Amino acid sequence: MIVLNKAPYEQKATREAFGDEIAELGKENKDIMVVDADIGGSCKTTKFMNTVPKQHVNVGIAEQNAAGLAAGLSTTGKIPFISTYAVFGSLRMAEQVRQEVCYPNLNVKIACSHGGLTPANDGGSHQAIEDMGVYRTIPNMRVIMGADYNATRKLVRQAAEIYGPVYLRFTRDKVPVIYDENEEFEIGKAKQLKEGNDVVIIANGDTVCLALEAAEILQSKGISVKLLDMHTIKPIDREAIIECTKIGKIVTVEDHNILNGLGSAVSDVVAEEGNTKVRRIGVQDRFGESAPYEKLLEINGITVENIVNTAEGLL
Amino acid sequence: MSNITVEELKEQAIQLRQTAVTMVYHAQSGHPGGSLSAADFVTALYFREMNVNPEDPEWADRDRFVLSKGHVAPIQYAALAHRGFVPMETVKTLREYKSPFQGHPDSKKCPGIDISTGSLGQGLSCAAGMALAGKLDEKDYRVFAVIGDGEAQEGQIWEAAQSAVKYKLDNLIVFLDDNGLQIDGPTNEIMPNLDLEKKFEAFGFTTKRIDGHSMEEILETLDEVKNVKDGKPKIIVCNTIKGKGVSFMENVVGWHGKAPNEEEYDKAMEELARGLNA
Ligand SMILES: Cc1ncc(C[n+]2csc(CCOP(=O)(O)OP(=O)(O)O)c2C)c(N)n1
Numbered sequence: 097m098i099v100l101n102k103a104p105y106e107q108k109a110t111r112e113a114f115g116d117e118i119a120e121l122g123k124e125n126k127d128i129m130v131v132d133a134d135i136g137g138s139c140k141t142t143k144f145m146n147t148v149p150k151q152h153v154n155v156g157i158a159e160q161n162a163a164g165l166a167a168g169l170s171t172t173g174k175i176p177f178i179s180t181y182a183v184f185g186s187l188r189m190a191e192q193v194r195q196e197v198c199y200p201n202l203n204v205k206i207a208c209s210h211g212g213l214t215p216a217n218d219g220g221s222h223q224a225i226e227d228m229g230v231y232r233t234i235p236n237m238r239v240i241m242g243a244d245y246n247a248t249r250k251l252v253r254q255a256a257e258i259y260g261p262v263y264l265r266f267t268r269d270k271v272p273v274i275y276d277e278n279e280e281f282e283i284g285k286a287k288q289l290k291e292g293n294d295v296v297i298i299a300n301g302d303t304v305c306l307a308l309e310a311a312e313i314l315q316s317k318g319i320s321v322k323l324l325d326m327h328t329i330k331p332i333d334r335e336a337i338i339e340c341t342k343i344g345k346i347v348t349v350e351d352h353n354i355l356n357g358l359g360s361a362v363s364d365v366v367a368e369e370g371n372t373k374v375r376r377i378g379v380q381d382r383f384g385e386s387a388p389y390e391k392l393l394e395i396n397g398i399t400v401e402n403i404v405n406t407a408e409g410l411l
Numbered sequence: 412m413s414n415i416t417v418e419e420l421k422e423q424a425i426q427l428r429q430t431a432v433t434m435v436y437h438a439q440s441g442h443p444g445g446s447l448s449a450a451d452f453v454t455a456l457y458f459r460e461m462n463v464n465p466e467d468p469e470w471a472d473r474d475r476f477v478l479s480k481g482h483v484a485p486i487q488y489a490a491l492a493h494r495g496f497v498p499m500e501t502v503k504t505l506r507e508y509k510s511p512f513q514g515h516p517d518s519k520k521c522p523g524i525d526i527s528t529g530s531l532g533q534g535l536s537c538a539a540g541m542a543l544a545g546k547l548d549e550k551d552y553r554v555f556a557v558i559g560d561g562e563a564q565e566g567q568i569w570e571a572a573q574s575a576v577k578y579k580l581d582n583l584i585v586f587l588d589d590n591g592l593q594i595d596g597p598t599n600e601i602m603p604n605l606d607l608e609k610k611f612e613a614f615g616f617t618t619k620r621i622d623g624h625s626m627e628e629i630l631e632t633l634d635e636v637k638n639v640k641d642g643k644p645k646i647i648v649c650n651t652i653k654g655k656g657v658s659f660m661e662n663v664v665g666w667h668g669k670a671p672n673e674e675e676y677d678k679a680m681e682e683l684a685r686g687l688n689a
């Protein structure tokens with residue numbers, strides 16, 4: 097069982113984790129590259145650019161070109177990380193990534209800040225609620241969102257170490273640092289934060305901290321909760337989910353459309369493998385709008401209170 | 412509003428700048444730099460050139476306006492507020508929950524926005540579609556689009572340009588805000604555009620390069636292109652200064668998407684009140 101940090105937590109955006117880790121990786125391996133598209137400052141690649149300038153390119157505001165160019169770079173053994181906002185890194189370049197990265201199974205990583213509702217006041221145009229779903233449906237792609245700064249650093253490093261396309265998604269906003277910096281993560285393997293047998297909560301990304309709080313409230317009411325951080329939604333950890341079907345009651349929580357994200361990925365396994373009730377908490381198949389991040393979570397029911405109520409509703 | 416004088420338009424452009432900066436200050440978020448560089452031609456369009464009706468924003472025969480570089484919404488919002496499309500108090504609600512003034516223009520939430528934008532490179536195609544519809548329906552309306560110089564790095568801009576030429580959209584007038592800066596730095600360094608006027612000319616546009624802060628030149632150029640039915644789309648490439656009118660924002664990359672603090676805001680408003688330095 098893992099040891100978590102204690103509240104009050106330090107707060108850090110996970111895009112910072114990408115910026116710090118990619119700069120380290122760049123120093124260690126000259127094949128690691130960053131392909132920026134004019135938002136390097138905001139996506140935190142400036143440190144990488146300053147540390148290993150020869151491994152950095154900026155294609156300007158031309159995301160589709162970034163994808164093709166990265167594909168070309170990777171054919172000689174380079175390991176390019178395309179860096180942009182999630183909405184552009186998924187949808188704008190989706191077909192280029194499908195045809196030129198995933199179809200030939202090239203070693204290109206797509207690393208995106210501003211995941212989910214976190215670009216809150218920018219409004220609905222900038223909130224990526226479909227990105228993980230888009231990439232989940234493309235063969236060869238892996239889809240990952242770390243829960244905090246420490247988890248994200250480890251997952252970025254692993255993405256660089258394994259061969260093949262990976263989509264990594266980060267938060268613009270600060271989220272609590274719940275994991276110890278020595279905690280290890282494995283792509284495709286769920287992280288169990290709590291053992292229990294009444295109800296299961298499975299969360300990922302910026303909602304893990306909400307799920308953790310909800311689990312503690314449920315425990316204080318005498319309900320035994322099993323809590324998983326499903327940082328990788330593809331390949332999904334089937335075994336971990338099959339284990340949960342023994343409890344038979346699962347609540348999923350994500351900062352993504354409830355269609356084709358974590359909730360769907362869990363439901364796919366459950367539908368095939370077990371007689372289990374699933375309740376999906378996430379963006380309710382609606383576009384976002386300008387508002388504080390917390391307000392947007394509230395509008396969609398991505399709150400501690402709703403997690404608690406939904407879990408209790410299953411009992 | 413064709414009887415408005417040049418001096419009145421210049422004064423109006425100052426007011427729009429003040430309103431745009433005020434919005435960003437209140438929201439503590441938004442994009443002042445590119446709003447200020449676009450202020451003069453946006454003023455000319457909304458206060459003299461365009462045939463629009465604040466009482467009836469969806470009037471079928473209106474001229475259309477597409478802010479392809481949607482992040483500079485504050486300058487369009489300022490124009491909409493001063494023209495009475497929305498109450499003046501709306502300017503205090505930029506980027507707030509339920510505001511018509513979303514972070515980027517949203518045609519479902521704000522009267523006077525002809526189409527939602529915010530993801531760069533896409534608006535010019537939409538403007539071409541509106542212009543083509545006008546041709547097909549034999550309507551006289553015109554379509555005005557605003558694109559950024561950084562934005563012109565998107566391939567779709569050139570796909571849109573091709574269609575505008577193919578379909579002889581002489582009812583499409585594009586303003587290119589050639590302010591020389593994008594987010595990560597000067598356009599010349601991030602991804603050189605070379606001469607955008609020549610590029611559009613090679614694509615088949617009627618082009619002209621002007622001082623985008625000279626109200627006289629803007630009006631003169633609009634008059635020149637007004638009744639030209641030569642079967643060619645038009646582009647007015649505007650030499651502009653990002654942050655124009657607020658000395659400490661002028662030509663500074665960092666003011667692309669940053670809000671002024673109280674002291675900076677006071678200074679900006681005071682400088683703007685003194686007008687544009689020529
Ligand atoms: C497709 C897309 N990629 C990236 C962005 C992020 N972005 C917002 S503004 C901007 C720079 C725009 O530069 P420019 O077009 O020159 O506008 P201006 O200088 O007038 O502000 C970028 C990259 C975006 N909005 N859309």
Ligand SMILES: [Mg+2]
Binds near residue numbers: 559588589
């Ligand atoms: Mg520019």
